[in-house]
Amino acid sequence: MPIEIPEVVIERLPVYARALTELTTHGREVVSSQELGALLGVTPAQIRKDLSYFGRFGKQGRGYNVRRLADELKLILGLEREWTLALVGVGRLGEAILSYGGFYPQGFHIVEAFDADPRTIGRVIGGITIKDVAELPAALVQRHIDIGIVAVPAEHAQQVIDTLVNAGVRSILNYAPIAARSPTHVHIRHIDPVLALQSMTYYLKARELIGVK
Amino acid sequence: MPIEIPEVVIERLPVYARALTELTTHGREVVSSQELGALLGVTPAQIRKDLSYFGRFGKQGRGYNVRRLADELKLILGLEREWTLALVGVGRLGEAILSYGGFYPQGFHIVEAFDADPRTIGRVIGGITIKDVAELPAALVQRHIDIGIVAVPAEHAQQVIDTLVNAGVRSILNYAPIAARSPTHVHIRHIDPVLALQSMTYYLKARELIGVK
């Protein structure tokens, strides 16, 4: 197996997979890197190069079989199977995450949820009984969890992440507004809308300065 | 003014600003790029280089004045002022966004909200009356909106984005799972937890293949 595929490439694959799946529902059977690129705002060369890390999926002169390529990508990403997730933090945000209908159909099953608030512990949301966060370490031993979701206040996030990591969780989706530190073998993705907004205002401000309104 | 500061640099500034603000609350007066880097998992050289695009904020032999640098960064990013936002889509997700307490204190004020569902239109959430999305274009003319938040189902997202762009909105925070196309002068940030999960499974799967469990 070829070592070190750039992480940016891995992050683009789900985007391709999603677009291809969408195309199959429209009955599309073949796409060229050109078309797919136009659809996604990516250069055709980018797509071809990315795919070339994993194999040769296209037919010269024709393009890619949409369904075949979608399936290949899902296999590469591990999207053909289901994954178990544990949610830590069931405040307003955590509750929204629990109720969100977009994870399950994609094979991401939240099977445990934890909180520190006695008023929240014991409640049942979306079929899941909220447990005491103190039970988190023990629960992680008992039941295999692939991915942790962190939705606790910023001040507790690092500690929760440490607990997850110590229990062997290697993938974390973090909603807390912190610059979390974790071992290199752990993959973290941050969902941070405020940070996203704060970088866009730079451009808004810049435009106003030069009077473009 | 120097042209073309890399976008990645702009995206790191809010991270620095947040850490510095945090440090000020701890009474910290001076930091070196070394310390700040350790805190954020970034190299000191990275921080110094990033800052050098905007000026000379440090003192050789000492480091940076925490409060001063925090203020400078906020000024650069436009975080000293308040910004008006309009939310489009007040389903479960949109409602969570409206109720989320993290935007307002950072100067991001959601002042309008729109939906297509007659049962939702007219409701009041967080002091805001939900309007009919059909009124969106007119409302954008009437009231200045800096940033649009898109939280509609995927199939309507592109159309909503187009409407926002046509009305002159230049910054969009998109929660819909689509690869949106927009003019280059418009800045879009995507919040897409499923995509984030789908790229992490690659590494989970890879580890399992080589038997690391």
Added chain:
DNA sequence: TTCTGTGAACGGATTCACAGCA
């Protein structure tokens, strides 16, 4: 001495451009 600011070197990702297959 310590740590910033920065040109130069480096490294890695993107794009180019073309050989080769359908």
Added chain:
DNA sequence: TGCTGTGAATCCGTTCACAGAA
């Protein structure tokens, strides 16, 4: 002819390393 797959060239961000200020 059309479009893939891919080495080579290019571009661009990161890191190095050091001069210089406190």
